[in-house]
Amino acid sequence: MEPHEPLRRRTIALVGLMGVGKSSVGRRLAMTLGLPFRDADSEVEAAAGRSISEIFSALGEPAFRDGERRVIARLLEGPPHVLATGGGAFMNDETRALIKARAISVWLKADLDILARRVGRKDTRPLIADKDPLEVLKAQAEIRYPVYAEADVVVETGDAAHHITVAQVIEALNAHLGETAK
Template sequence: MNTKNDVRAAPKATKAALVKRPGDKPIVLVGLMGAGKSSVGRRLAQELGLPFKDADAEIEAAANLSIPEFFELHGEPAFREGERKVIARLLKEPRHVLATGGGAFLDTKTQALIAKKGCSIWLRAELDILYKRCMKRNNRPLLKGGNPKAVLKKLMDERYPVYAKADITIDSGEGPHEIVVAKIIAALSSLKV
């Protein structure tokens, strides 16, 4: 699927079948910051006609604080606990597309919840792509100290083996998000119900 025509033509019948399958679990996107979980997630939800949820936005609404403010006031352990509770609540809702924060899947309890109640998709990206995307926004708490590219490389080394436990792995490259969405739809359609 290298052209836009392929991307748009291939999924029509597949999309309808995916949305109508009874008992399907929420689709949970995991991966490092900058992998495209929120942007791809919104487009995927739109393509499938499903609601989109962003775990970080839900956490911010529940805490009445931005993620950086939460980290600063309460620290990462408290954030991960709140994140786990929010994700557990969201996984009880009818089928939707859920974008999680970069560290969510690292928490073993959150990972177990996602494995039981969701279908996890790791959006994998190369270092240069992550760096380029992350530098567009200055609100990443884990990139505040030190060299951001070195921090991202360290996070990749630590987290990629954990993300690899996801049900599906999709490469998120520099091309249009529609290509990634088409890859996800194709991968989901090949799963057994």
Template sequence: MAIKSHIDKPIVLVGLMGVGKSTIGRRLANRLDLPFVDSDDEIEAAAGMKVGELFETYGEEYFRDGERRVISRLIDGSPRVIATGGGAFVNDETRALILRAALAIWLNADIDVLAERVSRRDTRPLVRDNDPKVVLSELAAKRNQYYAQAPIHVQSGDGAHDETVERILEALAK
């Protein structure tokens, strides 16, 4: 594929939980014939615990420090597609690393779409036992200023994930 020929560093997907970073990331990696890795999966493998358990046991600060170290390791290598957790890009050190050594793509979606998606599973510690729309609206108000620093912005709607992958491919081709 012609697009792959000019990708010389990792592509890092950032955005709120539920936007589809993992699902879209896998499909994007497949289309680009690149490896895919989910930073949350790597964190869980390294810690031997689920993300939710890490949050509950050690707190968010501990989790973010481990997340930064894992993302640093993932970026220190060949081109690949990396899906990050929703808060990763908010961390100053992690964001600086991603902006310096990778190509960040902000996947964005309407709060209603995100709330519907995150309500499907009980695996997200920040929305467990809370109204997803309220939590996501508050997170967007805090985090969108950081996500907006990514050089590529792509809207993810409530349609097929492949539509979002196509929009990413179009943006990469420019």
């Protein structure tokens, strides 16, 4: 059997705070495993015909989260792939239940100072617009970490290069699959 074959049988859903690398690590993970990659944020933008920032400003966060939930449900109906979810997606009870039923969830976790430095470089994130990124991330971590902890696998990424994080994710997934096979 090919070494990554067991990891190709179910969708792998990456969850975690903004800036942790769900999209960039997800792309590399998908390439390594020979799976398609899907980015929930990009899929929401395509479905809505506008950017996430535009959705937030025109319709508000609840409308965005509703569209995100519908898009993730549709993606989870498809064949196995690597799915980068939005930072708040796993907070939705229905989305979390769907991910638990149809995917293996991986919480990518990094130090908040590292994340603040990363997200502070971009102005495309509506939740931190005109705010201190570290303060926003601290508030999100307080609310989201207990829910992210429900993920099947947790990978502490630190500030490692993406290929190292991909290797950590694969190792953690193999360990998880080995435990669930017992």
